[in-house]
Amino acid sequence: MTPASTPDAPATGEPSDGGVTDEELAAWEAQGSPDGSSRTRVVIAAMAVVAIMVAAAIGFSVGRLSTLADPTPTTTSAEAGFSRDMQVHHNQGVELAMIIRDRTDAVDVRTLAYDIATTQAQQSGQLYDWLVQWNLPQGSRQPDMTWMTLPTLTGASGHAHGGDTATxxxxxxxxxxxxxxxxxxxxxxxxxxxxxxxxxxFLTLMIAHHQGAVEMAEALQPRTTNATALAFTRAVIASQQAEIELMTRMLDDRGGPVDLVD
Structure with missing residues (x-):
């Protein structure tokens, strides 16, 4: 990941790591979600409302990170590494959603893509702001995912799945x-x-993509006591597991997963 010398936000209109500009996402958001109605759309709309409420709660807590209970993370901390890598991960989720938007007329898929694009773009912005609040660079000289190999708070080594012992x-x-x-x-x-x-x-890729995000969120939990970071990981796990179940049903209705190229 390329080191960044300052935590200044990118200029409006510049593409994210996924190549999607702010204008493209804003234009889609201004149009609203695709027309049409279905049971799937109702489910996703409800999930989107929950995601927005969770995001608002997390956003409210930003700025309360440097307390006695939550010391400011260092640049090599698990919290900082997670913030950087999950931004990259979420930005690709936005990119995939923007691609499928232009390649299908299916209301349920377009609505799902709209939810993914808007939610993950917003969460990526939160992660960016964490690093700003902590006065840390957006990039690091360490290889990607180094934070995932750090010992847990109980001293266990390796990558633990949602607990404090390594699997x-x-x-x-x-x-x-x-x-x-x-x-x-x-x-x-x-x-x-x-x-x-x-x-x-798209559904085959996005199911795997969500599973990866859940894995990353679970890996941070035993490596931090930061209340805001823990709340964020719980929100990611809950929302993305729900969407994995939804996408699995949608994919089954369409004949199942496809073979992906390497």
Whole structure:
């Protein structure tokens, strides 16, 4: 990840890591979610409301991070590493959602994509602001995912799944791809598809992408006491697990997952 010398926010209109500009996302948001109605849309709309409420609660707590209970994280801390890497992860989620928007007319898929794009863009902004609040650079000279190999607060080594003891065989190697991150070839596969095939590729990719985000959130939990970070991880796990279940049903209705290129 390229080191950043200052925590200044990128200028409006510059593309994120996923190549999506602020104007593109704002234009889609201004249009509102796609027209049409279905049971799936109602479910997703309700989830979006919950996500917004959770995001508001998290945002309210920003600025209360440097307390006796929550010391300011250092640049090599798990909290800082998570903030940087989850921004990259979320930005790709926005990119995938923007791609499928233009390749399907299915209301349920477009509504899901709208929810993912707006929610993950907002959460990425929160993570950016954490680093600003902590006066830490947005980039690091350490390889991606180094924070995931740090010992837990109880001294366990390796990557623990939602607890404070490491799971055998689950240790992440610094510099390896982030869990669930789509490869450039897989993004090209989605870009080249259309209609039903694009929907299946998108859902296959996004299920894995959400599973990776849950894995990262679970890995931070035993490595921090920061109340805001813990609240954020719980919100990510709850919302993305719910969407994984939803997307699995949507994918089953469309014939199941596709074989992805490497």
């Amino acid at each position: 055998p065989g689950s240790t992440h190697t610094p510099g390896e791809p982030m869990p669930g991150l789509a490869t450039p070839a897989q993004i090209d596969q989605l870009t080249a598809a259309s209609g039903l095939q694009a929907e299946r590729v």
